[in-house]
Amino acid sequence: MNTMDQDRVKAFDGVNNFRDFGGWRTGGGARVATGVLFRSAHLAKASEADLARMLALGITDVTDLRQAAEQAEQPSAWIGKLPLAVIEEPDEAMAGDAYGAGMAPHIAAFANSDFSSRAMRDLLAGHYRTMPYERRNITLFRRYFDRLATGRGGMLIHCAAGKDRTGILARLTHHVLDVHADDALEDYLLSNTAGNLAERLPRLKRHMEQTYGRPIASEAILTLLSVEPGYIEQCWTALCAKSGSVDGYLADVLGVDEIVQQQIRERLLS
Numbered sequence: 001m002n003t004m005d006q007d008r009v010k011a012f013d014g015v016n017n018f019r020d021f022g023g024w025r026t027g028g029g030a031r032v033a034t035g036v037l038f039r040s041a042h043l044a045k046a047s048e049a050d051l052a053r054m055l056a057l058g059i060t061d062v063t064d065l066r067q068a069a070e071q072a073e074q075p076s077a078w079i080g081k082l083p084l085a086v087i088e089e090p091d092e093a094m095a096g097d098a099y100g101a102g103m104a105p106h107i108a109a110f111a112n113s114d115f116s117s118r119a120m121r122d123l124l125a126g127h128y129r130t131m132p133y134e135r136r137n138i139t140l141f142r143r144y145f146d147r148l149a150t151g152r153g154g155m156l157i158h159c160a161a162g163k164d165r166t167g168i169l170a171r172l173t174h175h176v177l178d179v180h181a182d183d184a185l186e187d188y189l190l191s192n193t194a195g196n197l198a199e200r201l202p203r204l205k206r207h208m209e210q211t212y213g214r215p216i217a218s219e220a221i222l223t224l225l226s227v228e229p230g231y232i233e234q235c236w237t238a239l240c241a242k243s244g245s246v247d248g249y250l251a252d253v254l255g256v257d258e259i260v261q262q263q264i265r266e267r268l269l270s
Contacts (some may be wrong), residue, residue, distance in 0.1 A: 008187075009194045010038075012053060014045035016076075017195040021170050021187050022195055022268070024068045026178040030269040036154050039196070041162035041169050042066065044074035060153025063087040063144045065137070065165040074160075085217070087143045089136055115216050120223040121230075124164070128231045129238040131168060138253060141169060148173070149263035162228050163191040168235055175246050175270060176261050188232055197225045211225040 018040035113119035159165040243249035
């Protein structure tokens with residue numbers, strides 16, 4: 001991890017993959033503001049000190065990309081303690097996209113695979129092609145960008161591990177801000193070093209083996225915990241195939257037209 005990446009990653013007691021995804025240069029030479037755009041894994045195990053850190057960072061809004069079942073399984077520790085505005089879907093609006101109780105969608109779908117690394121990689125790539133068009137994500141992404149255009153404080157986006165659903169939304173944000181694709185990819189891949197994979201692997205391996213009733217290779221679990229360039233490439237290919245371009249997806253599917261994009265750029269670029 002280089003010095004700049006180390007500066008992006010924030011040390012938290014009970015939250016993995018917490019980092020600032022601002023600070024990048026844009027194609028026009030401007031710089032994305034720091035201290036406004038944050039991303040992380042779930043916040044169910046955040047300590048009291050972690051909550052104080054969130055306040056100190058100036059976070060006022062949270063976009064929780066998890067399903068209702070995931071939220072119920074691991075409720076955010078800040079609820080009832082911090083005055084944060086949350087963007088999330090009510091239970092009844094999310095019911096149509098359920099995968100499995102308390103599980104992220106790719107983990108639930110893993111039950112139908114052969115539990116190999118290749119199967120896990122193929123499964124994740126498939127999810128990256130479909131996630132931007134899932135009804136829940138369209139609604140959440142749209143509300144996130146609307147808030148990003150009009151808000152004043154810091155925004156935290158997260159899902160369960162803070163790497164896939166969060167990774168797509170962060171990458172779309174970088175696209176709106178004209179961050180170079182190589183820099184946006186570097187930011188995306190930082191989940192592999194900021195995500196605390198070595199510590200999480202044994203725990204997730206035990207959990208999945210108990211859930212599915214069979215041994216699962218550590219290599220396959222590590223594939224599940226990691227991100228790869230090919231995943232975000234699959235996502236971008238799907239956006240271009242279905243919507244003509246990434247900008248077409250933003251405008252036609254999310255309603256994030258040039259006016260909204262310009263508002264976001266005016267707020268976050270200097």
